[in-house]
Amino acid sequence: MKSRLYLPILAMFLIASGCTESGPPGEEPQGTQDSGPQALEPLSIFTTNYPLAYFAERIGGEQVEVSFPAPADVDPAYWAPEAEVIADYQQADLILLNGAGYEKWLERASLPASKLVDTSAAVASSYVPLDEGVVHTHGPAGEHSHKGWAFTTWLNPMMAIAQAQAIQEALSKVRPEAAADFRVAYEGLQADLLALDAQLRDVAADFGGRPILFSHPVYQYLDEHLGLNGESVHWEPGEMPTEKMWNELSTLLQSHPAEFMVWEGEPLEEVENRLAEMGLTSVIYDPCGNAPESGDFGSVMLQNHDNLKMAVDADSGDAN
Amino acid sequence: MKDTLYLAWRYLAHHRIKTAILVGSLTLITFLPVGLNVIVGQSARELTARAEATPLLIGAKGSPLELALNSLYFESDTPELTTYSEAVRIEESGLAKPIPLYVRFQSRESPIVGTTLEYFDFRGLEIASGRRMAVLGECVLGSRVAASMGVGPGDTVISSPESVFDLAGVYPLKMQVVGVLEPSYTADDGAIFVDLKTTWVIQGLVHGHQDMDAPEAAAGVLKREGDTITANASVVQYNEITPDNVDSFHFHGGMSGYPISAIIAVPHDQKSGTILMGRYEADDEVSQIVQPATVMNELLGTILTIREFVVAALLLVAIATLATAALVFLLSLRLRRREIDTMSKIGGSRLSIGTLLASEIVAVLVAGVLLAGLLTLLTVQFGEELIRALLLG
Amino acid sequence: MMEWIDYTFFLRPYAPTPLRLPMISISDLRFRYSQGGFALHVPQLEVESGERVAIIGPSGSGKTTLLNLVAGIRSPQSGRVITNQMDLSELADSSRRDFRIRNIGLVFQEFELLEYLNVLDNILLPYRINGSLELNKKVRQRAAELAEMMGIGDKVSRNVRRLSQGEKQRVAVCRALLAEPPLLLAVEPTGNLDPTNKDKVLDILVEYADSKGSTLVTVTHDHDLLSRFQRIIDFKQFYDLDPKPEAAPSKAP
Numbered sequence: 001m002k003s004r005l006y007l008p009i010l011a012m013f014l015i016a017s018g019c020t021e022s023g024p025p026g027e028e029p030q031g032t033q034d035s036g037p038q039a040l041e042p043l044s045i046f047t048t049n050y051p052l053a054y055f056a057e058r059i060g061g062e063q064v065e066v067s068f069p070a071p072a073d074v075d076p077a078y079w080a081p082e083a084e085v086i087a088d089y090q091q092a093d094l095i096l097l098n099g100a101g102y103e104k105w106l107e108r109a110s111l112p113a114s115k116l117v118d119t120s121a122a123v124a125s126s127y128v129p130l131d132e133g134v135v136h137t138h139g140p141a142g143e144h145s146h147k148g149w150a151f152t153t154w155l156n157p158m159m160a161i162a163q164a165q166a167i168q169e170a171l172s173k174v175r176p177e178a179a180a181d182f183r184v185a186y187e188g189l190q191a192d193l194l195a196l197d198a199q200l201r202d203v204a205a206d207f208g209g210r211p212i213l214f215s216h217p218v219y220q221y222l223d224e225h226l227g228l229n230g231e232s233v234h235w236e237p238g239e240m241p242t243e244k245m246w247n248e249l250s251t252l253l254q255s256h257p258a259e260f261m262v263w264e265g266e267p268l269e270e271v272e273n274r275l276a277e278m279g280l281t282s283v284i285y286d287p288c289g290n291a292p293e294s295g296d297f298g299s300v301m302l303q304n305h306d307n308l309k310m311a312v313d314a315d316s317g318d319a320n
Numbered sequence: 321m322k323d324t325l326y327l328a329w330r331y332l333a334h335h336r337i338k339t340a341i342l343v344g345s346l347t348l349i350t351f352l353p354v355g356l357n358v359i360v361g362q363s364a365r366e367l368t369a370r371a372e373a374t375p376l377l378i379g380a381k382g383s384p385l386e387l388a389l390n391s392l393y394f395e396s397d398t399p400e401l402t403t404y405s406e407a408v409r410i411e412e413s414g415l416a417k418p419i420p421l422y423v424r425f426q427s428r429e430s431p432i433v434g435t436t437l438e439y440f441d442f443r444g445l446e447i448a449s450g451r452r453m454a455v456l457g458e459c460v461l462g463s464r465v466a467a468s469m470g471v472g473p474g475d476t477v478i479s480s481p482e483s484v485f486d487l488a489g490v491y492p493l494k495m496q497v498v499g500v501l502e503p504s505y506t507a508d509d510g511a512i513f514v515d516l517k518t519t520w521v522i523q524g525l526v527h528g529h530q531d532m533d534a535p536e537a538a539a540g541v542l543k544r545e546g547d548t549i550t551a552n553a554s555v556v557q558y559n560e561i562t563p564d565n566v567d568s569f570h571f572h573g574g575m576s577g578y579p580i581s582a583i584i585a586v587p588h589d590q591k592s593g594t595i596l597m598g599r600y601e602a603d604d605e606v607s608q609i610v611q612p613a614t615v616m617n618e619l620l621g622t623i624l625t626i627r628e629f630v631v632a633a634l635l636l637v638a639i640a641t642l643a644t645a646a647l648v649f650l651l652s653l654r655l656r657r658r659e660i661d662t663m664s665k666i667g668g669s670r671l672s673i674g675t676l677l678a679s680e681i682v683a684v685l686v687a688g689v690l691l692a693g694l695l696t697l698l699t700v701q702f703g704e705e706l707i708r709a710l711l712l713g
Numbered sequence: 714m715m716e717w718i719d720y721t722f723f724l725r726p727y728a729p730t731p732l733r734l735p736m737i738s739i740s741d742l743r744f745r746y747s748q749g750g751f752a753l754h755v756p757q758l759e760v761e762s763g764e765r766v767a768i769i770g771p772s773g774s775g776k777t778t779l780l781n782l783v784a785g786i787r788s789p790q791s792g793r794v795i796t797n798q799m800d801l802s803e804l805a806d807s808s809r810r811d812f813r814i815r816n817i818g819l820v821f822q823e824f825e826l827l828e829y830l831n832v833l834d835n836i837l838l839p840y841r842i843n844g845s846l847e848l849n850k851k852v853r854q855r856a857a858e859l860a861e862m863m864g865i866g867d868k869v870s871r872n873v874r875r876l877s878q879g880e881k882q883r884v885a886v887c888r889a890l891l892a893e894p895p896l897l898l899a900v901e902p903t904g905n906l907d908p909t910n911k912d913k914v915l916d917i918l919v920e921y922a923d924s925k926g927s928t929l930v931t932v933t934h935d936h937d938l939l940s941r942f943q944r945i946i947d948f949k950q951f952y953d954l955d956p957k958p959e960a961a962p963s964k965a966p
Contacts, residue, residue, distance in 0.1 A: 335829070
């Protein structure tokens with residue numbers, strides 16, 4: 001009886017001692033670890049679009065592991081994660097949301113409220129309302145609206161700064177040990193965005209209040225922030241518009257004599273040519289909702305600025 | 321001694337029916353007060369433990385007991401409803417973390433608990449298999465529900481209509497089981513957990529339907545005034561949320577006006593809790609804040625008083641039973657008069673004969689007490705199950 | 714209170730002595746029940762070792778009482794009863810019981826079997842109700858042999874309620890003989906039996922008494938059986954129909 005009792009105790013002792021001995025040499029057990037932020041596990045950060053992922057990586061640096069699980073070929077604004085992906089989101093330390101109704105799937109998902117960070121909540125008063133959509137009535141709940149807000153907030157560098165700041169604050173709250181590092185990194189990002197903002201303002205100043213066309217209604221924040229005189233149509237970069245759409249464009253140009261049409265991506269060549277015949281120059285301004293094939297958010301935005309500036313400069317050159 | 325006990329055993333075995341009745345009644349009369357005490361004690365501990373683990377409850381003004389029973393044990397009727405805005409109000413106060421609860425609907429006999437994922441962390445509920453709910457229409461089952469329904473991840477459960485005549489309101493919703501919880505030996509084992517929003521789907525407040533602008537929905541459109549489309553009842557109401565239709569479920573306006581039954585408020589610290597309680601003291605306040613421990617202690621006070629009466633009654637019964645047993649033994653002695661005489665005449669020692677007669681009584685008493693002890697042990701061991709079956713089931 | 718009594722002689726296994734001492738020796742015995750009824754006076758009575766004696770007399774004349782006195786179940790108010798060299802009235806109750814269980818085999822008219830025991834357990838009963846007898850293998854073997862001898866060897870595990878009257882009395886006799894007592898006291902042992910069983914049971918008792926040299930004293934009403942006994946004591950002579958607190962000197966036999 002005694003010996004039978006003794007065996008498991010011995011075994012437990014051996015296992016216990018084995019555990020401490022088999023740990024990596026020189027590494028303290030986790031419980032006693034308190035040697036500064038470098039030693040901590042990176043925070044798991046999930047985002048719902050690429051700009052937020054970029055901001056989080058810039059601010060969090062080594063302290064974060066950022067996941068943005070949308071496939072590369074979709075617009076995250078029209079993407080809804082599958083249940084399994086949402087389960088991954090649930091495991092995150094922080095879930096960064098764009099806000100302004102960007103994550104339409106959010107209201108159908110179960111996510112821990114304490115981990116959700118609506119990065120644009122602080123600037124919600126600057127949301128641009130959508131002037132389309134329907135309101136319908138049925139059942140006891142009465143009238144309800146599907147109208148909402150424009151959501152590509154980050155195209156306004158000042159909104160982007162506000163969102164970056166929200167990320168910095170959220171990270172500092174979860175990991176106060178690294179708050180100083182986050183602050184420094186944030187200030188670097190802020191400086192970049194402010195520089196971009198200054199450049200964009202310069203282009204906008206050159207541009208004056210001349211009418212401009214957007215191929216898709218995603219540029220509301222840019223439009224409003226820079227004081228552009230823009231109107232939107234619903235054209236897809238990779239598609240040939242129907243004749244009806246061409247006719248509508250002609251009608252629109254009569255009241256809104258734009259010289260530039262801003263595209264999310266490269267339009268079809270024949271579309272670009274036909275637009276040129278109508279006196280419209282195509283300019284690419286990538287909203288960068290998903291990760292770019294090359295470069296990053298910063299380089300894409302600079303390229304956008306360059307594209308815009310080149311078009312405006314060329315136009316000014318023509319006029320001269 | 322051995323020989324005497326052998327004779328006693330033969331005697332008891334021969335009169336086994338009489339012995340069984342005696343042992344049985346002694347067992348019961350010993351066990352009932354002891355077992356009752358154990359069960360009441362355990363259930364009191366269980367009830368109190370859960371109440372004490374729930375710092376504050378907020379709900380619409382009404383019966384605090386109903387609020388506590390509904391929110392802690394998913395028992396009793398649904399209390400007066402409050403709205404989600406109350407949870408927002410607590411969150412915005414910065415004093416406590418709100419965990420909203422909407423305990424109103426059922427699937428068969430099991431309560432459907434609409435809440436947020438924080439509830440699992442708050443109660444320390446671990447997933448035994450599968451995962452937590454991720455999208456609308458998914459549910460996670462308490463261990464007992466899963467066992468009794470015989471379902472697990474991949475199966476479905478259907479919410480029960482509140483009433484057969486409730487035509488406008490609650491449609492049965494087929495919910496996907498995505499996870500089963502580890503047993504916690506609390507009311508959580510008997511609940512079906514869904515996202516708060518899923519309970520609103522069950523209630524018909526959040527619904528999926530065809531796109532009113534789409535041509536195939538034209539038949540369902542009653543009138544169209546500008547942007548407002550009025551739909552008739554032919555618009556398809558889904559009773560199951562699938563990956564294909566999940567995107568059609570939408571909230572009408574913000575969530576703040578949607579109903580919930582209670583909010584568990586977890587104060588960030590003691591001071592915050594006190595401040596939060598103070599905020600609900602105003603006369604025109606439509607909500608109430610209760611400390612479940614206080615409410616449950618009041619209830620338990622009542623239960624304990626009742627228990628004292630029951631135990632007193634049982635003691636009287638015990639005395640009556642013991643008197644009857646004594647009578648039975650006396651009668652048995654009279655019946656054995658001749659046997660005793662014979663043994664005396666043959667030369668049986670007084671000690672042996674006395675032992676033989678006493679061992680009948682002792683054996684019956686010991687057997688009764690032992691059995692009662694065994695029952696008590698079983699009660700201690702399986703009391704949790706028993707309590708849930710009796711009180712919470 | 715300590716009693717300085719030498720028990721050893723009756724704890725010794727019984728062995729018939731060549732010197733024939735009286736098994737029962739009664740002198741000037743007086744007994745009456747406290748409730749009254751009758752008074753018993755036996756001036757003198759001796760029964761030799763190995764003797765077979767029948768006691769006859771009218772009902773209620775005290776025959777059974779006499780046997781109870783001889784067995785030490787009752788104690789006389791005065792006079793002496795010496796049973797197997799032992800004055801039982803000088804012994805404490807527990808010693809008398811120990812004496813009885815070793816020295817006296819009792820057979821009753823109503824058999825007095827324990828109905829919750831089977832045949833074997835009934836036979837073994839004396840060894841289970843007095844610590845001075847040790848129930849061992851030898852005893853069990855003897856019990857089995859006795860049962861075999863009595864023709865109930867195939868019924869040892871049967872409950873006694875399922876036996877015939879004759880079989881029951883045979884079980885009772887086995888019980889009385891198991892401790893191999895030097896004195897057998899039987900009260901109407903055949904009173905409830907049919908003629909065949911009567912003879913059978915009496916045969917057994919007589920045969921046993923002869924083979925072991927035991928003394929057999931039987932109270933009986935049955936005059937057909939008297940031929941089996943060496944001596945017949947008519948109890949009328951001891952029966953005092955007019956009992957007085959101080960009984961008159963007995964009449965001559």
